[in-house]
Amino acid sequence: MILIDRTSDRTLADQIVDQLAQRIKAGKLPEGSRLPSVRQLASSNEVSQFTVVTAYERLVAKGLVESKAGKGNFVARQHAILKEPGIEVAAPSLMSAEGFAHQVLATEEPILPASSGFLPADWFEGVINPAAVKRLLKPGAEGTLAAPVQGSVFLREQLSIRLSQWGVNVPPSQFLVTHGATHAFEIIARCILPPNAKILIDDPGYFVVRRQLEQLGHRCIPVPRLVDGPDLDALQQLAIEHQPAAMFTQTLLHNPSGGNTSLSKSHKLLSLANQFDFYVIEDNVYGDLANHTSVLLAQLDEFQRVFHVGSFTKVLNPGMRVGYVVPPLRFLPDLQMQKMLTVLTGSALNEALVAECLVSGRFRKHLQQLKSRLDRARVRALGALQQTPLTVVSGQADGMFLWVKLPEGESSDAWAKQAQQAGILLASGTLFSMTNSGDGYIRLNTAYAGDYQLVKFFQQMMKAKKS
Amino acid sequence: MILIDRTSDRTLADQIVDQLAQRIKAGKLPEGSRLPSVRQLASSNEVSQFTVVTAYERLVAKGLVESKAGKGNFVARQHAILKEPGIEVAAPSLMSAEGFAHQVLATEEPILPASSGFLPADWFEGVINPAAVKRLLKPGAEGTLAAPVQGSVFLREQLSIRLSQWGVNVPPSQFLVTHGATHAFEIIARCILPPNAKILIDDPGYFVVRRQLEQLGHRCIPVPRLVDGPDLDALQQLAIEHQPAAMFTQTLLHNPSGGNTSLSKSHKLLSLANQFDFYVIEDNVYGDLANHTSVLLAQLDEFQRVFHVGSFTKVLNPGMRVGYVVPPLRFLPDLQMQKMLTVLTGSALNEALVAECLVSGRFRKHLQQLKSRLDRARVRALGALQQTPLTVVSGQADGMFLWVKLPEGESSDAWAKQAQQAGILLASGTLFSMTNSGDGYIRLNTAYAGDYQLVKFFQQMMKAKKS
The missing domain is CATH 3.90.1150.10 (Aspartate Aminotransferase, domain 1)
Known part of the structure; x- marks a missing residue:
């Protein structure tokens, strides 16, 4: 029934899988028919029973075979593999x-x-250490535990050290780890914005956050972004006119324009925020790539009204999603609650991997x-x-x-x-x-x-x- | 300056780190003081320059040393390590x-x-294969790419096969991968519920979803949960009285009561949903643990009005967060949008790890x-x-x-x-x-x-x- 080629690159189990799968798909082994027992197939092909068990398990995982306890292995019903959608969902326009x-x-x-x-x-390449992954997945190790809502303690310690290197001094207990920066914006908005709020945003600026805020029923007010930061004259006029609840801005390596907000503009922006009593959400997902020393709003404000957001998606690995927010301390319990109510908690494995990259010096x-x-x-x-x-x-x-x-x-x-x-x-x-x-x-x-x-x-x- | 013990279990780099860290913390090396050059420290201790570089990098990661390009390594300012919070945030009551x-x-x-x-x-233990992790983190491999908003194609194929083994036939293109089940509930609620909606929920039932719905401004209507599923007489009365927009229920291994909804009750529940025109959100995070064959609402309804939610948090590894929703197809674009606006996208690494567990047979x-x-x-x-x-x-x-x-x-x-x-x-x-x-x-x-x-x-x- 099976032809085993012992000179092949494919493992013995793979060869069994390949050949049985092909016959099932071709209809040569009809639905519901019983496959040879493990012992039978093993002895007739001179392979170990372990090899056959492995092959059958893969066929079960592929949906081709069904294993019935105590009865044996059977060809699964063929509708098990539905690859074609009933209706194609149209992709949204590239201009949106x-x-x-x-x-x-x-x-x-x-x-x-x-x-x-x-x-x-x-x-x-190579930023994550496979040996660390192995360690983190050992029984009872961090990667196998549910993460605390606030985020891994170990990661928050590393984040505190990292921000101190930016000149921002904040204890590990003031960080909330999020599922990337976008998630941080979502929960901040839910915490601090009254219904139908107005929010100042850089224009041009990051587009997903605008859609996020609009979706939550708020209105974005564009502030012209100049090469050295927001146009403060315009900002002042808009603050008078609209009484915004918050401003969303990127201080360093602004997306899309690439500029940094100058120190004096940062100072004046925060003065306006104080005068007109609005919060500032500082998005720092690109700051790690700055070649020059720059000052963050969080450093000037010391978390009176600045929510500082960072992430490792852009610089460490886009395949994980670990971000964080440092809020004014009084908002921490509310933010934690909003995190719990949107995603329950984070991925402990990813949090531990980021912490490991930080502490080992690999990230640097x-x-x-x-x-x-x-x-x-x-x-x-x-x-x-x-x-x-x-x-x-x-x-x-x-x-x-x-x-x-x-x-x-x-x-x-x-x-x-x-x-x-x-x-x-x-x-x-x-x-x-x-x-x-x-x-x-x-x-x-x-x-x-x-x-x-x-x-x-x-x-x-x-x-x-x-x- | 450093005492190297070549018989010690600690690596040479670790010994350098330990001793310098101790002196810095004890104030014996004051802030701003310059550390010996790499070459100097290496030759005076007869260790390789690589060892010293490694040690200095770890000290930088610990926040104890600051490296200035072209100038050397200096003792960092000590406020870099803030472990004590300014104010302790009170933990919420255990009764909530x-x-x-x-x-x-x-x-x-x-x-x-x-x-x-x-x-x-x-x-x-052992459910995730470290070799697979290593492979997924190779340059350009899945674990290093941003995940598509809908979720990894490979994972969705595996999910489709898995659900077909439950008797639910749905193509990979109809799945949306989420950051756990809680995230699925959040985005479903945002898609299908009008403002101030009323939602039927099992009582007793899962408590986080109730808080989620209330937070979004909706009202939960408790339906008594009996040993074989919801009390349908009560449900009918409540449907007449409240005209609910949706019902949230667990068909299999209900939390907290442990019971399954019987087949006939499932049929009647869906008939009531049709009659009173409400959606059904079926939470199946525990179903994998059922010892007996049972029927899901999704199998009966075939995604006319059922949103089927599953997750791997409970059964594969609490340290990752990968869930999914299969909605009626017409809701898929909206749900994708809500996913993007809450978290942008998922963790490709976690999605690929789950897919690998499924296809290899390890999960089974x-x-x-x-x-x-x-x-x-x-x-x-x-x-x-x-x-x-x-x-x-x-x-x-x-x-x-x-x-x-x-x-x-x-x-x-x-x-x-x-x-x-x-x-x-x-x-x-x-x-x-x-x-x-x-x-x-x-x-x-x-x-x-x-x-x-x-x-x-x-x-x-x-x-x-x-x-």
Whole structure:
């Protein structure tokens, strides 16, 4: 029945699986028919019973075989493998926040992710120590326990040390670990915003948070983002006009524009927050990539009204989701409650892995490597973009984004649509803006921005215009 | 300066770390002072420069040393290690849903978790293959990529196979992977409930979901839970009176009562849902532990109005959080959007680990082991509880909970408070109930219910009464 090839690369169990699976799928072994017993198959093929048991278990996991206790193994009913959906769900448009995020996160698409929000997967090589994983999964070890709602104590200690290196001094007990930064924004919003609140946001700025806030019934008020931070004159006018409950802003390596808020602007922004009594949510998911010493709002404010949010998704490994928020202490119990009511608790395994990277020094080493890789990619990208009609507006010094301007009068939405047809993912500036301020701009991921295919696409776009 | 002991168990780098850390903490190396260069320290101690670099990196990670590029290594400012909180945040009361969940999830407390919602951590030994983790973390492998919003394709294929083994036939494309079951409830509620909706819930029943729904501004209507499922006469009256938008229920191994909804009740419940036009959220996080073949609502309804939710937290590893929902297909885009707006996406590493456990057959083997462990623990627990004044009401056949009744007139809240003082975590039935139906009952975790300390506590409680 089975042909075992002892010279094959496939294990004996795999060979049994392959051949039985093929026969079942081809209908040669009909539904409900009984397979040979373990002993029978083992002896007739001169393999161990263990090999046959392993093979049968894999066939059960594949849904091809059903094991009935005390009765034996049977070919499972074939509807067990439904691969075709009844109805295809249409993907949201690439010009919408949700469509763009879907595209970035869809690992199946064979595209050049020129505007992706993530660095290339192979840049994260070796940052997690497999030996540590093994240790964390031992019986009763951290990776096998439910995580405390506030997050692993060990991780919070490491986070406290890390923030102190930024000049932000806050004890481990004031951190709340979250399922990434987006989750932190969600629970902060649920804690501090009254119904139908108004929130100031950078414009251009991170687009998912805008949709989050709108979904919760709030209204976002765009504050023009200049190269050195928010436009404070505009901010003051908007604060007078709208009495906002909070402001959402990125101090370091602002997405998409790449700039940092200057120290004096940070000081004045917090003064306005005090004067008009609004909270500030500081999103610091990119700050680790800054090449220069910079000051965070949290350092100035010391958690009177700043909620400081960080994450390891961008810099440690996009395949885990561990973020955190440090709130003014009085909000900690409420935030914990909101975390519990949205996701119960975090992944202890992922939290322990992040803590291990921090304490072992692997994270620090990895970060240096990421930064040098970005530095090299940036040099290449800036050179390559000079051969195109695009102008780099910001991002030339550090970070993972370049904010580039198309030739006068060109629509970035139109370019993004064209790019999609060429298998290139481009983020039109309009994605990041509630006003028209993003039109004509594109956010590029520095790691991919020097790609020959991209440069060629930009050049062709201009040729097509001229002809 | 450093004393290296080459016969010690500690590595050379560890010895350097230990000794320098001790001196820094003792103030013998003052803040800002410069440490010897790598070359200097290596040669004076006859260790390799690599050893010294490693040691310095660990000291940096510990927050004790600061490395300045091109300048050397310096003793960091001592405020870097803040271990003491400014203010202690009071823990919520154990009699509240949030307080109880906190206690269950707090890994620090040295308590007997007699009513925990999780099985003992050492029961999860070996279910995750460290070799698989290593493979998943290789450059560009699944564990290092951002997960698609809908969840790993590979995992969804495995989930489809798994549900087909329950008799529920649904293609991989209809699953949405979530950060555990609680997250699934959250996003379902946000998708299907109008403002100020009324939702029928089992009473007694799972308490976190009640708080979730209330937090979102909805009202829960308790439906008495009988041994064979919801009280359908009461349900019909409540449906007429309240026009509920949905019902939340557990068909298999109901928490806390342990019972299954009978097939005929499931059929009638769905008929009522059709008649009164409400959705049904079926929570199946315990169903894997059932010893007997049972029918799910999803199997009868085929996703016309049932949202089927499952999770691997209870049965695979509490240290990861991977759940899923299968909705009526028309809700899938909305649910995806709500997932994105609450947490952006899932942990690709955790999703890939679960998929690997499923496809390798490890999960199936592990589940059999869990069930036999529970069977053995149940025999022990039922025997032990006979020596106490408590009556086991349900859970005698399968699952991880025993629902037990105190002697007539005893308050379960009072018993839980007493137990807390004795270092025992007890879940009073009142936690699970909006009416008074849970008073006088306690939910026990079968794995711990035979513990000698617990039996002694129950006996002493009665002795104290009599004397």
